[in-house]
Amino acid sequence: MIIKSMNIQNYRPYKDPKPIKFANGDKNITIVEGRNDAGKTSFINAITWCLYDREPFRDEGLEDRCNKLAIKEANINDKIVVKVEILMEDNAGNDVQIIREQSFTKTGNLTANKDSESTFSIYVEKDGNSTREINPEKYIETNLPNSLQEYFIFTGEKLTQFLNKEEDFVKKGVHTLYQLDLLDNVHDQAKRWEQYYRGQFRTINPQLAMLKEELSNFEESQINDQNTLEENKKSIESFQLAINNLYAQLNSYGGNVDEIRADIKKTEDDMTSLKYDLKDEQDKYASLIFKNFSKIFSYELLKKLEYWEDFESHSDDEEFIPFAVKDLKKLLKRNECVCGNEIKEGSESYNNIQYLINYLENNSNGKKISIEDEISNLLLLSRNIISRYPKDFGSELDNSAQKMAEIEADLNQKEVLLNRLNLRLKHLDIEEIDEINAKIENYDDMITSLKEENGVLKDNLDAYPKLINEYQEEIEKAEGEESKKNEFNKKMEFCKDIKNISKTLYNELSVKIYQDLGEKVTESYKTIHWKSDYQRVIVDQDFNVTIEKTDGDIVSASDPSTGSRNVLALTFIAALNSLSGFILPLVLDTPIASLDNQMRSDVAKYLPIYMEGKQMILLVMNSEYTGDFKLNIKPYVGEQYRLDYTGDEGNGKTIIDVLED
């Protein structure tokens, strides 16, 4: 950037604003001369304060930024604005107005308190429009980096120390000035992005091949299952046809075997059922008999005893007695009484019955016997027993017997039917029919099996489209990622190329710069001031400056005398500036103070040549801007000013006047 003008107001010794134009172009040097304490150092501090809010060249003891005279002339509580305004031109030719200001309030005769920290604003005029920069600090950092200030604004004192600063001072300066730092950053970013893309490349979808294989398997299974389903359907049709044919074959035998067999089976089932019914009824009948045994017996006995009661009238009945004896014997053998109760051998009842039996047997010839009393007792007993049983027992027993007879009749009918059916079957070719039936059964089994398999196949076929669709979507996504992977790979390789190329560029340019610097410094130093025993100035790759003597010895940059050392520093700075990627004004405050007249004359004569095209602002003592120095530099001077401090020390102001020839 070119500095076009500056206007300082109420800043330190500068009170009244007055624009100072700086030279540029063919006559690129601006001279600002002034005696001690005229305001030269404040002049360069005004530049750094405006640009960076720093005052690195400020003398100790001068704390107050606000001009004392301005404070003095103001009223208490009046606001006083300290302001430095610099007009620059950027590399594209646009005017850039840079303003820093700070407000103070008068508190006493010569005292003022700052109201706030300084404010900073930048306006860029482009195509006739002035635009305020949103972030002026960033603008300055981009176009005139703070770190470069030490390489373009110097005092004579700083100049002396320039080549003796800390180890990396020059190297850092070159790095930034030449913009090698930009290239270094590009290399660094290419490396980081290469790593990033490598990472992305590695993480993207290693599963694609597997997914494709699985999809292929599913698709193949789908086709296979569909084919199997169709084949099974055909097989089922074919088996069904075979079954139909076999049935036709069966029918050709003239009788429906199945029907006959079904009738046989039904008849057998009916008979089984009837047999069960008969058994049930028999059990029921037996149960009735069993439950009513005493009654039955008593009833029979009663009939006989009643008969017997009238024995004489039945004396001819020979059937009666043996029958009674037989029954009594059976009872006695089972230890049962005629009343149904259990009787033990030897008991009274037992003996009574035994007596009765004996009596009956002894009188079986029809003779009258005297047992009326016993008979009366037995009659009474029998009647008692009978009276305790249900009266409908007889009809129940008769019904049961009738039912059994009916079932037996049914069974007989079924038996006849079964024989008839079996007879019909005997007339058919049973072996052949069984074979056909076996085939039919086999085909039926196969059809059932195929239908079951088809059920599973249909389920599968219903599921395949969704499954395949899911896989296709996943593969599509994976293929998208795969293309992304290729893209990442491409970008990774691209960044790798950039990384390597920028590194090579950086290395080659570094070598070129220190070689160029060495050559330029040697050339200008040789021209401006040269000792006969110096061979060349060496700038190594770390930008350390040494001098090679004619005898081959290498001496440090501090070897020459103070004046000569300053010339070396000046030539180095000039060379550095000429190689710089930035367009920067070189601002030097009293750089020739330590030089003798010859050196000053040579600096004035040759330095502008090496600074051709570069803007230079030289602040010199009025005593220095005389003689050969002035004569030699004059052709390159575009603007010249004189600073003069007037008023009381500390309470006055610097007057800026254009210096006439």
Place this chain on the structure above:
Amino acid sequence: MNGLERINKDIIKKIDNLNQDENIKEFLKEALIEEYTNRNDPITVSSTDKKNPNYEGIIEKYCE
């Protein structure tokens, strides 16, 4: 290319003379402008991996 005038002409010259594809050369120039424009910008160097996000678009543009 907007902003190229801010870059050291020696570096640009060196890039132009590279025996590389044009996209590489153009990328280098644009990356230099990006670095110039956002020098020491805390936004561009604040991410954990210190990647300048503005590079993504430049890489996209020139990576063929």
